[in-house]
Amino acid sequence: MAESSDGQEKTEDPTEKKLREAREKGQVARSRELTTTVMLMTAALGLLAFGPMVVSALGRVMVSNFSLRRAEVFDTRYMIDGFLSAVAEALIALAPFLVLLVVSAIAGSIALSGWNFSVQALAPKFSKMNPLSGMKRIFGPQGAMELGKALAKFFVIGICGLTVLYFAFEPVMGLGMEPVNQAIAHSGELIFWGFFAVSASMIVIAAFDVPFQLWNHKRQLKMTKQEVKQENKDTDGSPELKARIRRTQMDMAMHRMMEKVPEADVVITNPHHFSVAIKYDQNKMNAPILVAKGADLVAFEIRKIAQGNDVPLMASPALARALFFTTELDEEVPEGLYLAVARVLAYVYHLKQQFGGAYERKDLEMNDLPIPEDMQFDAKGKKQ
Structure with missing residues (x-):
């Protein structure tokens, strides 16, 4: 050799x-x-x-x-x-x-x-x-x-x-x-x-x-x-540099995502492990869009920003997990979840219309939403 x-x-x-x-x-x-x-x-x-x-x-x-x-x-x-x-x-x-x-x-x-x-x-x-x-x-x-x-x-x-x-x-x-x-x-x-x-x-x-x-x-x-x-190393850079670049990119993406949370109509939670922020403008959008999502610490940060900007929090574990595992950032909600998300948004809009900003600021809760069987996940992302 x-x-x-x-x-x-x-x-x-x-x-x-x-x-x-x-x-x-x-x-x-x-x-x-x-x-x-x-x-x-x-x-x-x-x-x-x-x-x-x-x-x-x-x-x-x-x-x-x-x-x-x-x-x-x-x-x-x-x-x-x-x-x-x-x-x-x-x-x-x-x-x-x-x-x-x-x-x-x-x-x-x-x-x-x-x-x-x-x-x-x-x-x-x-x-x-x-x-x-x-x-x-x-x-x-x-x-x-x-x-x-x-x-x-x-x-x-x-x-x-x-x-x-x-x-x-x-x-x-x-x-x-x-x-x-x-x-x-x-x-x-x-x-x-x-x-x-x-x-x-x-x-x-x-x-x-x-x-x-x-x-x-x-x-x-x-x-x-x-x-x-x-x-x-000469072509792609050192592993340390690439890791630092990836961390910087992730931090920037996270910062951009968090900036969109105050614009959301509702944040659907697990209530503690997952958080997904939904936004819908019927004049500009064909369907609701997921603008932010996260698990554990990121989920906590999303809830914290939502509470600080008067964005309603809706506890619905099954829907939160379904949206988290099936929808990417800035993507429309899947057709199978249209009805469930529509009920959540309708309830939130009703509260805002009836009480304005005067209703008590605590986590709302809505269970028994229609979630298709192929979109039902456990906390580890496995289909139930």
């Missing part, structure tokens, strides 16, 4: 940040065997597709350049023009094949990790010119792997080449008995299929090299537990 400079084992998978930074530095998974295989197979298929056209064009070039009159041979200008013309015709004939090779080389290179045009990736790395680093790569695990791949390629390609020669021995020996044009065509066919077979043998090497390169790239980027912890 790889170890860091402080002796800790690198057992953790690289984080997204680590992978992104490595990519920016040009450290990505690459398989030269995959690129070579793609290029060789593309070249073989390119020969099959464009071979007759290329051979025909090159044949015309050779015929034209070996059919010169004596005067043309000693004419310098004609010879230069003829040379340039022959080169142009050969390039035009070879262009599709060469473009296909360039495309295959690019496709093979980006197949594993995609494009990478970051400045750091393109910048020259002078550290690779260090002889000591080169010796470490040669005699280290990476060098051993490269040696193993080289030997594997030698044996695979060698066996494939010998197999091709074995089956092509008689046709090759028979070329001398064929007419010239037929022999040339036949030899081209033998060369193509031999090249195709040897190129296809590289698929075996690439099939082993690709997963190894992916695994090795991930292994090289592995991190220690301390590195992961430090990265999380």
